[in-house]
Amino acid sequence: MEIALPAIIIFLLVSPGFIFRAQFKRAERETFDYSPFGRVVGQAFLWTVVLHILWLIITWWLLHSTIDIKILMRLLSSTHQESSFDAVSKDVIRIASYFLSLYLFCWAVPPLLRKSIIKYRLDRKDYWFSWLRMDAPWYYLLQGADLKKKPDVIAISAIVNVGDKPILYYGVLVDYIVDRHNGELNRLILSGAFRWELDKFDKANTTQDKMMISEPIDGNYLVISYDETITLNIKYLQETTDTDLTPDPGNADAQPD
Structure with a gap:
């Protein structure tokens, strides 16, 4: 005792x-x-x-x-x-x-x-x-939590390796899934998604040309595996300040803090 x-x-x-x-x-x-x-x-x-x-x-x-x-x-x-x-x-x-x-x-x-x-x-x-600050780098990146004002739209451009062929996907981020064991990004869930073959996309000069050769994706949501993603671009949009919300996908890398 x-x-x-x-x-x-x-x-x-x-x-x-x-x-x-x-x-x-x-x-x-x-x-x-x-x-x-x-x-x-x-x-x-x-x-x-x-x-x-x-x-x-x-x-x-x-x-x-x-x-x-x-x-x-x-x-x-x-x-x-x-x-x-x-x-x-x-x-x-x-x-x-x-x-x-x-x-x-x-x-x-x-x-x-x-x-x-x-x-x-x-x-x-x-x-x-x-x-x-929390120990959640993907939260700050994919929710725009470091901005003074919450973004109205978070647009995602991702180059994914599909059958050894690079495909560019673009859509509005709806949600994301993080691996519970190691904290790594697992899935991205997009709505209103489009896709391009990357070589055709690079040849298009204007946004209008890029949209003309885009392929709309059927279904309400598109789920992208982060393991198959080559590059990821994230763009925060405000309806009050961004007058042009036309899709303008890029291919810049994005990594968590």
Whole structure:
């Protein structure tokens, strides 16, 4: 008991930070977290300190109660645990309320904070809240999350190797799928898609000529495998500023941040 009790207390004290971090962060790797161990622990302990300070202030404000450091130190030591445990048992309801409310906060509130950050685009590269950025490079690239205003249309031009023949596809990005294990882009889902044979496309001089030789693709959506994509071009369009929304596919490479 003398060995297990300090471990349990340390677990109760530090786990809110790990819960808060896990709920707050958004990563494209959903199965495994490949973040360096030191960074994970450092961030979790930082959140732990901030959360306990906040909760102690709230406890003092609402209940006019403060923590007894001596009792906590005795519980973490190998001596005087019995007397300290008796002191804790007399106030078990308030202690249980403290930890349960903290755990509930760490589980429920971080997703709401993350949604607010995404809604107001607070984690842009050029913003002073950039330290809130998520471990999701494809999200920033394919959603235009680094722009001050959300784009109305995201146009995709992709050269895909089809039977050893390069085909250029162009369409409006509807959604994308990321591999849950390694965070790599897996699929692009386009609507209103067109295709060109690349050699014919290169010979066309004007946008009108390019559209005349294009081949509309039947169906509501076109799914492109990123593994078969040679190059990828992404263009953000605003209906209020881009007066010409005529398809103008390119073939520039695009890679995540």
